Amino acid sequence: VSRIISVETFDFVAFGGTGDLVRRKLLPALFQRDVVGQIEGPTRIIGVARAHMTREEYRAFARTAIEAHVKEAERDPQALEHFLDRLDYVAVDALGDSGWADLGKLLNLEPDRIRVFYLATSPDLFGGICQRLGAAGLVTDKARVVVEKPVGKNLKSANVVNKAVGAVFPEQSIFRIDHYLGKETVQNLMALRFANALFEPIWNAAHIDHVQITVAESLGVEGRGGYYDTAGALRDMVQNHILQLLCLVAMEPPSSLDANSVRDEKLKVLKALKPIDESNVDHLTVRGQYTAGASEGGPAAGYLEEIGKPESRTETFVALKAEIGNWRWAGTPFYLRSGKRLAQRCSEIVISFRPIPFSIFGDGAGPIARNELVIRLQPDEGVKLHLMIKDPGPGGMRLRRVPLDMSFAEAFAVRNPDAYERLIMDVVRGNQTLFMRRDEVEQAWRWIDPILEAWAQAPDGPKAYRSGTWGPSAAIALIERDGRTWHEDG
Numbered sequence: 001v002s003r004i005i006s007v008e009t010f011d012f013v014a015f016g017g018t019g020d021l022v023r024r025k026l027l028p029a030l031f032q033r034d035v036v037g038q039i040e041g042p043t044r045i046i047g048v049a050r051a052h053m054t055r056e057e058y059r060a061f062a063r064t065a066i067e068a069h070v071k072e073a074e075r076d077p078q079a080l081e082h083f084l085d086r087l088d089y090v091a092v093d094a095l096g097d098s099g100w101a102d103l104g105k106l107l108n109l110e111p112d113r114i115r116v117f118y119l120a121t122s123p124d125l126f127g128g129i130c131q132r133l134g135a136a137g138l139v140t141d142k143a144r145v146v147v148e149k150p151v152g153k154n155l156k157s158a159n160v161v162n163k164a165v166g167a168v169f170p171e172q173s174i175f176r177i178d179h180y181l182g183k184e185t186v187q188n189l190m191a192l193r194f195a196n197a198l199f200e201p202i203w204n205a206a207h208i209d210h211v212q213i214t215v216a217e218s219l220g221v222e223g224r225g226g227y228y229d230t231a232g233a234l235r236d237m238v239q240n241h242i243l244q245l246l247c248l249v250a251m252e253p254p255s256s257l258d259a260n261s262v263r264d265e266k267l268k269v270l271k272a273l274k275p276i277d278e279s280n281v282d283h284l285t286v287r288g289q290y291t292a293g294a295s296e297g298g299p300a301a302g303y304l305e306e307i308g309k310p311e312s313r314t315e316t317f318v319a320l321k322a323e324i325g326n327w328r329w330a331g332t333p334f335y336l337r338s339g340k341r342l343a344q345r346c347s348e349i350v351i352s353f354r355p356i357p358f359s360i361f362g363d364g365a366g367p368i369a370r371n372e373l374v375i376r377l378q379p380d381e382g383v384k385l386h387l388m389i390k391d392p393g394p395g396g397m398r399l400r401r402v403p404l405d406m407s408f409a410e411a412f413a414v415r416n417p418d419a420y421e422r423l424i425m426d427v428v429r430g431n432q433t434l435f436m437r438r439d440e441v442e443q444a445w446r447w448i449d450p451i452l453e454a455w456a457q458a459p460d461g462p463k464a465y466r467s468g469t470w471g472p473s474a475a476i477a478l479i480e481r482d483g484r485t486w487h488e489d490g
């Protein structure tokens with residue numbers, strides 16, 4: 001039975017209240033937390049967007065969202081009615097004057113409550129919304145703001161956003177969300193590393209040959225082409241999710257789980273990343289763009305047809321070889337890759353250990369594969385440790401690679417909560433451990449910017465890859481050139 005830490009009554013204000021994120025993630029997450037009783041008392045959830053809508057219409061919108069995104073078995077009708085009763089709606093023009101007074105009136109009915117302002121809008125609006133929240137006197141001591149990624153498009157624009165948000169909210173009230181940090185398996189990385197004596201002594205370049213981080217998606221851009229085409233895979237996935245995973249794998253042990261102890265260590269990793277710029281970008285990075293092919297069993301259109309922009313050079317796939325210049329990691333490359341419309345949805349971290357120094361077994365025993373620790377983020381969450389063992393039977397000493405296999409679904413008979421459930425509750429509780437600090441976001445851009453600049457100057461755009469494959473062949477060459485291969489399940 002999972003332990004529930006109940007939270008104080010709060011008001012949750014969702015800007016972009018009729019948008020995709022609210023529909024797909026935030027309302028379902030809040031509903032789930034309500035069902036388990038983590039949300040108590042008269043907590044209110046207030047949708048805010050430009051369109052005029054009554055409270056009843058917004059409740060109908062939320063009902064549809066929950067019916068679409070929460071499994072039927074998890075939707076008790078009474079619980080749903082109880083949840084919908086919490087909902088209200090205010091039409092506000094984020095960059096104009098209308099609606100702010102109405103929002104103020106509603107919130108000020110409960111002046112002492114925790115207020116969460118969740119900005120599920122385009123980042124261009126973050127600064128303006130914060131400024132208006134401040135001007136309307138809505139930023140109380142118990143107010144917190146959540147900003148979605150991407151924070152900016154590069155270091156310069158991230159600075160502008162951070163400055164505008166920081167002019168109204170103190171850093172300890174700003175929650176820069178990276179939903180990967182709320183995934184159970186990602187949090188498990190910290191448990192695996194720091195709650196076991198086994199791994200930490202060998203968690204370094206002397207024993208680890210290389211690390212792979214793959215976040216592969218089978219879907220395409222799914223109607224988000226307008227945003228995606230201005231971003232691309234490097235900004236959309238690597239600058240945040242993948243670098244955060246890299247930090248959790250590579251950081252030194254923090255002295256506690258306190259937010260700043262963890263974030264200080266992650267920041268050091270980001271600072272130690274060796275620069276990639278026009279001098280080495282061709283050698284260390286590969287970008288791709290999907291063309292027509294197959295996806296999840298059916299035919300799939302190419303990226304350019306999908307977004308209707310035949311000249312776009314936006315990458316939908318990226319693979320790169322990153323290196324961390326410090327004592328722990330010098331000589332251990334981190335191969336990172338992410339893409340859309342790949343062969344399957346699969347996110348994992350692979351720690352590949354160095355080969356044994358000497359074999360006592362003859363040729364007849366077969367090859368001795370390296371030990372690998374595979375942390376599978378999704379789907380089929382789990383941890384596998386690949387070991388060499390003797391093949392059973394009397395046929396002499398033959399060796400075989402077999403995993404010690406821990407599947408979360410088999411080990412724990414509980415529903416795996418969505419990342420947003422955990423993270424929203426952390427915001428209410430004021431716990432920033434799983435959120436990015438300003439300097440982290442900016443440092444990540446400092447590493448990403450020169451890659452983007454070098455790509456922009458390159459004569460060629462991304463390499464084409466067929467939907468339903470593992471990306472351009474150059475991505476395979478990137479790792480095979482070093483005598484290594486991308487991990488395949490098994």
Ligand code: BG6
Pocket residue numbers: 217236
């Ligand atoms: C988002 C990206 O941050 O993460 C999307 O903007 C991507 O493009 C998504 O699809 C992947 O998240 P998940 O949780 O489905 O792996």
